[in-house]
Amino acid sequence: MQGTFFPISELSTYQSKWTIRARVTSKGQVRTFRKGSGEGQVFHVELLDAEGGEIRATFWGDAVTLFQDKLQKGKCYTFSGGSLRVANRQFNQCNHRYEINFDKAGKIEEVEDVAQIEKNVFKLVDLRTVQSRPPPFTADLCGVITAFQPRVAFTSKDGKELVKREVTVADDTATSIVVALWGERAQREDSAFAGNPVVVMKGVTYKEWNGGLSASLSEGGDLVFGSELPDAQRIAQWWSKDGLAKEVKALSNPGPGGRGPSGAAVEDLADLRRHAEQVLADQGKVFSVPARLFQVQMRKQGEAQPLVYMGCQEPKEGNGLPCNRRVDESGFCAACNRAGKAAPRLALRCKFSDLADSPWMTTFHEASQKAVGMSAEQIKALEDGEGREAVEAAIRRAYMLEPVQLTVRAKYDYYNGEPRTNVTCIDVRPVSRGERGRAMLQEIGHMLAATKA
Numbered sequence: 001m002q003g004t005f006f007p008i009s010e011l012s013t014y015q016s017k018w019t020i021r022a023r024v025t026s027k028g029q030v031r032t033f034r035k036g037s038g039e040g041q042v043f044h045v046e047l048l049d050a051e052g053g054e055i056r057a058t059f060w061g062d063a064v065t066l067f068q069d070k071l072q073k074g075k076c077y078t079f080s081g082g083s084l085r086v087a088n089r090q091f092n093q094c095n096h097r098y099e100i101n102f103d104k105a106g107k108i109e110e111v112e113d114v115a116q117i118e119k120n121v122f123k124l125v126d127l128r129t130v131q132s133r134p135p136p137f138t139a140d141l142c143g144v145i146t147a148f149q150p151r152v153a154f155t156s157k158d159g160k161e162l163v164k165r166e167v168t169v170a171d172d173t174a175t176s177i178v179v180a181l182w183g184e185r186a187q188r189e190d191s192a193f194a195g196n197p198v199v200v201m202k203g204v205t206y207k208e209w210n211g212g213l214s215a216s217l218s219e220g221g222d223l224v225f226g227s228e229l230p231d232a233q234r235i236a237q238w239w240s241k242d243g244l245a246k247e248v249k250a251l252s253n254p255g256p257g258g259r260g261p262s263g264a265a266v267e268d269l270a271d272l273r274r275h276a277e278q279v280l281a282d283q284g285k286v287f288s289v290p291a292r293l294f295q296v297q298m299r300k301q302g303e304a305q306p307l308v309y310m311g312c313q314e315p316k317e318g319n320g321l322p323c324n325r326r327v328d329e330s331g332f333c334a335a336c337n338r339a340g341k342a343a344p345r346l347a348l349r350c351k352f353s354d355l356a357d358s359p360w361m362t363t364f365h366e367a368s369q370k371a372v373g374m375s376a377e378q379i380k381a382l383e384d385g386e387g388r389e390a391v392e393a394a395i396r397r398a399y400m401l402e403p404v405q406l407t408v409r410a411k412y413d414y415y416n417g418e419p420r421t422n423v424t425c426i427d428v429r430p431v432s433r434g435e436r437g438r439a440m441l442q443e444i445g446h447m448l449a450a451t452k453a
Contacts, residue, residue, distance in 0.1 A: 008053030022047035028220035127175035270356035276410035294353035
């Protein structure tokens with residue numbers, strides 16, 4: 001016993017009266033479900049006590065109203081008045097045979113922080129073990145981010161505004177998987193994912209998809225950068241010594257396209273053109289290809305093309321992301337129907353090039369800034385201060401420098417009533433030399449095998 005508190009590890013259906021003291025280490029969002037002719041509500045938390053015992057607690061009906069706002073992740077509470085049932089191991093990763101159910105009769109009180117209770121406990125499962133387990137299941141993951149996609153906002157089938165980002169995570173079993181991040185985690189700046197950081201993820205759900213595995217970090221999970229766990233230190237050392245040069249087996253297969261980017265790799269820009277032409281009506285597809293910036297369209301028919309426009313920065317309803325629609329000279333946004341905050345944004349038409357092709361692509365704001373190595377604010381200030389010629393000279397200095405990895409979206413569209421494939425660049429980032437080197441070595445291997453045959 002912990003004084004007057006019952007240890008979580010000893011909870012079972014044989015005890016009806018107990019009080020536990022624990023920290024909320026994870027908190028899920030409220031979910032609504034059909035219940036007869038009406039609707040019900042539910043959410044869950046994960047609890048950890050001073051002896052290291054973990055258990056999941058689920059709140060139903062009126063208990064959601066009573067405790068959803070009261071329970072905050074990271075804080076300590078006393079809990080009593082719940083009932084226990086055998087845990088569903090498919091969706092519950094706590095190492096406890098039971099889970100607690102609370103209704104409106106539950107009693108929960110916040111207490112001062114208990115230093116003896118850890119902030120979190122990770123149960124890490126390496127990706128080789130993940131491959132051998134039948135999905136679906138939930139586990140914790142530690143690995144290095146070897147690639148990442150830009151964040152994408154879209155509307156779900158049930159009308160919810162969502163933000164998603166996909167990252168590729170590899171560990172020292174030389175295995176990788178694509179993990180979907182959502183909400184605030186997806187909206188972190190690209191710089192947080194650049195440079196191959198080691199991350200620890202608590203609460204990753206693995207499912208079978210497209211002949212491989214897909215993974216998603218649950219809303220109640222954790223995403224930790226710079227962890228001091230021994231596993232994180234070991235993987236960082238593996239990546240710096242062997243990982244960059246080692247062929248990594250991918251557990252995730254690129255999908256046929258959709259609202260979120262899948263980033264299917266293509267060999268070169270000519271291969272990209274061939275794949276883009278095969279995109280069918282109303283289907284979008286995302287590709288990843290290395291290239292160099294060859295040119296930016298700064299004039300059309302002798303007239304200077306505007307490079308910067310002022311975009312509305314007022315948050316959109318639903319997802320809180322900036323509107324980004326063009327405002328007029330007075331700062332009025334027709335989409336928001338009001339004048340508000342505005343900021344410079346880039347709208348560039350870029351030609352990217354490799355040995356196979358040199359296509360023109362409309363390049364989105366974030367990708368444009370990375371392509372030319374200047375922010376929209378810097379370009380506007382330079383144009384206002386030194387004139388258009390100074391801007392054009394600065395942009396030309398970015399031509400044909402280091403190779404970059406392009407994320408390109410191809411979508412079948414109509415222009416003036418005529419069907420065509422619309423190809424846009426949605427992200428530009430430095431080439432992962434380790435990944436690129438491995439791909440080139442594989443190409444050399446295929447070429448040598450072909451000549452021997």
